[in-house]
Amino acid sequence: xxxxxxxxxxxxxxxxxxxxxxxxxxxxxxxxxxxxxxxxxxxxxxxxxxxxxxxxxxxxxxxxxxxxxxxxxxxxxxxxxxxxxxxxxxxxxxxxxxxxxxxxxxxxxxxxxxxxxxxxxxxxxxxxxxxxxxxxxxxxxxxxxxxxxxxxxx
Amino acid sequence: xxxxxxxxxxxxxxxxxxxxxxxxxxxxxxxxxxxxxxxxxxxxxxxxxxxxxxxxxxxxxxxxxxxxxxxxxxxxxxxxxxxxxxxxxxxxxxxxxxxxxxxxxxxxxxxxxxxxxxxxxxxxxxxxxxxxxxxxxxxxxxxxxxxxxxxxxx
DNA sequence: TTGATTTCTTAATGTAGATGAATGTGCTAT
DNA sequence: ATAGCACATTCATCTACATTAAGAAATCAA
Numbered sequence: 001x002x003x004x005x006x007x008x009x010x011x012x013x014x015x016x017x018x019x020x021x022x023x024x025x026x027x028x029x030x031x032x033x034x035x036x037x038x039x040x041x042x043x044x045x046x047x048x049x050x051x052x053x054x055x056x057x058x059x060x061x062x063x064x065x066x067x068x069x070x071x072x073x074x075x076x077x078x079x080x081x082x083x084x085x086x087x088x089x090x091x092x093x094x095x096x097x098x099x100x101x102x103x104x105x106x107x108x109x110x111x112x113x114x115x116x117x118x119x120x121x122x123x124x125x126x127x128x129x130x131x132x133x134x135x136x137x138x139x140x141x142x143x144x145x146x147x148x149x150x151x152x153x154x
Numbered sequence: 155x156x157x158x159x160x161x162x163x164x165x166x167x168x169x170x171x172x173x174x175x176x177x178x179x180x181x182x183x184x185x186x187x188x189x190x191x192x193x194x195x196x197x198x199x200x201x202x203x204x205x206x207x208x209x210x211x212x213x214x215x216x217x218x219x220x221x222x223x224x225x226x227x228x229x230x231x232x233x234x235x236x237x238x239x240x241x242x243x244x245x246x247x248x249x250x251x252x253x254x255x256x257x258x259x260x261x262x263x264x265x266x267x268x269x270x271x272x273x274x275x276x277x278x279x280x281x282x283x284x285x286x287x288x289x290x291x292x293x294x295x296x297x298x299x300x301x302x303x304x305x306x307x308x
Numbered sequence: 309t310t311g312a313t314t315t316c317t318t319a320a321t322g323t324a325g326a327t328g329a330a331t332g333t334g335c336t337a338t
Numbered sequence: 339a340t341a342g343c344a345c346a347t348t349c350a351t352c353t354a355c356a357t358t359a360a361g362a363a364a365t366c367a368a
Binding site (some may be wrong): 032034038040042053054055056059062063085087088090091092093094095097098099100101102104105106137 | 245291
Binding site for chain 4 (some may be wrong): 262263292293295296299300
């Protein structure tokens, strides 16, 4: 069990032999940085979630992982990991990714925002909005106006 | 081993107890249809590829699967399947999906088109362009103009 | 072959969301 | 307290891509 301070980077893009991270308390996220320096958040991992860069062994990883809050994390070597490398877990993970791809292909920013709220019901208060924007693939400004419209529809 | 005629639908959205399909010859695809009746292609599966709607058992599936060419397919029950449900295969699949999500979040239509050509090097001649457009998440018209620009840059 | 469908292209117009800049609102740290 | 900084909001402008429409080309069916 390891402690990570808010802001600490746990894994860098390009690292090899990456681990599997079980979040016991706190909040992690995984993300990439594109050639323009822009961050794109791949997933959030609050308490009870698992993060890992799922990759064939020995390939350099694509994702950064950092702590958005002070966190308690169980760090497990992929080979030693019996849970993550468990078929039904992996299949569930695939089905989540499948759903996200279909969202990105077919849904508007507003729908993707709703989808975010569904997927992570209680973390929208814990992270800056710009990160929500990054997760759903729009700018913070666009998210801001979108939320206004949503609020004024009531 | 089963034969499917071009155009034949192999699996419907909402089906349960879906199978794993090993494509020996021909070409399959998986896709959804959204509430506006628009198709969104999730993946193509030429010879040597595998298609399946990866889902927790007993949940209704999200994807249609059909044959884009006359095809020879090995159809395997998920429980009986030792290859698809093999960790390293599943992890490789996850890494492909991960890459696709990052593409969709961060790349322009042109870049996504290049990515399609990379991922499926030899099938762009075998399918209508509107399907490529659907895979990369743009309209056929946009793809048409994008290809013009690309061609005239040489 | 021929017509009928489907697909592709081109062009005009519309729009969601990006970009950039200005302003406001916290925090955090001295 | 106040300076500094990250974050949020608003607004004006811009742009990538959607939409609509209409004609050309390719494919299919009889």
